[in-house]
Amino acid sequence: MNNTASVVIIGGGISGCSIAYNLAKKGVKDIVVIEKKYLTSGSTGRCGAGIRMQWGTEMNCRLAKFSTEFYENANDILEYDGDIEFKQGGYLIVAATEKEDVQFRKNVALQNSLGIPTVYLTPKEAKEIIPHMDETKIISATFCQKDGHLNPFHATQAYADAAARLGVKFMKYTEVTGIKVENNKIVGVQTDKGFISAPVVVNAAGGYSKQIGDMVGADIPVYAERHQILVTEPVNPIQNPMFMSFSLNIYCQQTPHGSFIMGRGDANEPRDLRVTSSWHFLEEMAKDCCELLPLLKDIRVVRQWAGLYCMSPDRQPIYGKVDNVEGFYLATGFSGHGFMFGPVTGVVIAETILGEKSSLPIDKLGMERFAKGELLFEPSVV
Template identity: 40%
Template structure:
């Protein structure tokens, strides 16, 4: 049972976090671990209702920028202990990630990525197509030109992760208010002073914007311009099957990813570069479409023909909060004391969330930006310091 409250919000808090997805809850938990008191998390609907509860649960360390590798690597260490630490089973399973390409031209970049990951102590190897069959025996390798594999990548159950963090937060005295929308942030003379909600106002000197796809509009209300855009992404789950697939398989050629959950379902999605980008409030629409179902089924069968008899049970959509370089935006804003954000995670906020929460909590309590928060600051865009990660899939 996760203790939640829809009561009137308190008049004051030492810190308010907006959003009960993985980032809001992990940061709240880590702030409490560091001894902070009177922590309040505000969530407009329910825990995990944003991108987190709609995600594929994939956790990989195979990235091409050092920040993403480090955040994912440190998060994997946390996922390895998460069930014990939070006192809640999060179903983390390390079946590895097999990343394939159909394009010879990608091979040098894949080899470079393996070298960088190995320098960071991530045990990724480059594989010839034939070697993929040792990992996924029925994979159709006829178009695959090369692959990389990291056995320590894996998946976890997204709802269990947020429920686990929520329970651990509660044990530490953090108050989580669901059904509570933040309508405005208040500032006076360059400082955060309060958070207004549809259930009352909270006076607070610190706000952490973990509102996922809604982070941009929340920040805009106090004049902070985030370059994030929102993208709808669809995903599906099949009927349950006997265990046959250990790793997550992803293709950097067509953007498909699929794995088998511990309940036996195939869970997977595919990116769609032709997806129309809707303007205004329509950009938050999370409808499901036949186009996705067909594209996903075709791509799945092209790599895994034995899935032909499998029935899709359900499909749904969620939002990516995408930045120009597909890397998150962390930290604060010069000239606005007490305001922090942790957003822009594109399709990889679930895997980076635990360590991001730890680093953000350290930053908020000490005021010292570590090298990763520095590198992922909002100012990087005005400095022109953009290093896009090459392998953004989904």
């Protein structure tokens, strides 16, 4: 193993691999990515892997637009010999309450002003897009054709392969056991396979980023929350866009492979590191799905699983430095959107580490916002 590195990235998910790639592309040598298990074994490999530009704040719209445009060309940019399976079938986000409807009208205006081609739809128009939905359950909907879905394993692998070609070393099945800090400066990372001295450490550990923060005494205001998903047997294509509702708490997408993936958030889920599955989720999901998308009652569930959301107080990412620990950088707190923010994360963390001016509007996403009480408000999250 390498005993020294210029940058150690903790976490081999989409964020860690994207950061590694972007740093290496900017000419940084001796980058090491440490992953406790295998690439994507944490939240990335367990996520719904949808990506949308339909947000309620300008910042998130811009960041998501950047990610979408990147994923559109990722196979070529990253010279991947596989396929990240990006399918732009759109997101149909339905409003089931008056409040949502009002918000959605505002969202569409904002999105259109930023060049995002979202349209506002009546229930009847929405049904034309997903013919098997029960449109009587909704008030209106918004649709953006450019939103979509991709394969999280291949997307991450594409970043990792490209990074490896640029010299990045990946240490799989390696666990970080401690981080050495001297005079408020990062000195290196202790792992179960030995010590790596490095002046810069990036915490991209997803659900485990709180524990990594604790190793340097940085109290990151995040917690891990279990989220569950199920996947069905494949069938021939019948649903192009992602179907999503904030108030009904459901997202449901048919992947290019043909299987349906659906999941939901639940604030009552355990806030520990458990990734077990429950029958409660299976039942509630089945029930709601059969009501909203009745045709799916005849499709069979083949698997259910769970992953961790890394929740921040305002459900927005936390990017950048930590006061009092020089060389320690955060890419965490994604609150369920880490996968779609992957391309953004790589760029902005690489720029921050290299002291460059940020090319994306992330100035409000630093740790300091919590001390100042300047939380961000995003109306459109699950």
